[in-house]
Amino acid sequence: MFSEVIKAAFIKPQIITVRGKDTAVILSYEEYKNLTSPKTSFFDFIQKSPLRDFTLELPERAIEPMRQVEL
Secondary structure: OHHHHHHHHOOOOEEEEEOOEEEEEEOOHHHHHHHHOOOOOHHHHHHOOOOOOOOOOOOOOOOOOOOOOOO
């Protein structure tokens, strides 16, 4: 019986219940490694982005006189 649960965990995580309440999960070792492996930092993510060298062209701002504000 337990070996069947282990085999099924290779397909998808298996939820273990106690008295109808979700209590534990059995998952494959590969999925466990994916969940616990170090995540890529934001800096590394940006460095690897295909848009890294993209230049955003914005229209020039109109120069407007400062408005008067009463304090």
